[in-house]
Amino acid sequence: QVLFALNQTLLQHESLRAGSLQAPYTTEDLIKHYNCGDLNAVIFNHDTSQLPNFINTTLPPHEQVTAQEIDSYFRQELIYKRNERMGKRVMTLLKENTDRSFFFAFGAGHFLGNNTVIDVLRQAGFEVEHTPAGQPI
Numbered sequence: 001q002v003l004f005a006l007n008q009t010l011l012q013h014e015s016l017r018a019g020s021l022q023a024p025y026t027t028e029d030l031i032k033h034y035n036c037g038d039l040n041a042v043i044f045n046h047d048t049s050q051l052p053n054f055i056n057t058t059l060p061p062h063e064q065v066t067a068q069e070i071d072s073y074f075r076q077e078l079i080y081k082r083n084e085r086m087g088k089r090v091m092t093l094l095k096e097n098t099d100r101s102f103f104f105a106f107g108a109g110h111f112l113g114n115n116t117v118i119d120v121l122r123q124a125g126f127e128v129e130h131t132p133a134g135q136p137i
Contacts, residue, residue: 004063005070030108035133080115087120094126103137 015021059067090104110117118128131137 001066001070001073004066008067034108034111079109079113083110083115083117083120086110087117087124090117090121091124091126 012021086106090102093102106117121128
């Protein structure tokens, strides 16, 4: 599965470089929507935006199964479980230190798609506010 994932990732990058595959959004698109606080934008709501897309309809059926298994594994282990752990750490700090203020920063991938760190915190009853770029905290 590791070799399959590496090969698919390399094929995607070669296709992007050759121009035969277009990325659905640019880094500038991500920055613009993030800075505007628009985390509900279409590009942020796709789980696949967090991970390489291994699922490809041109793959033979047995490779499509492998691709789906890898995709599910990455999504669960690298994103959802990690977001859950980070969200719980944030909650613990906030609950144990009610007299203190905190600033938390996460990589962009943890704000994308479903089950984000923000989702974990909001589901636990915390209020999360976006601070636009340039606005004092």
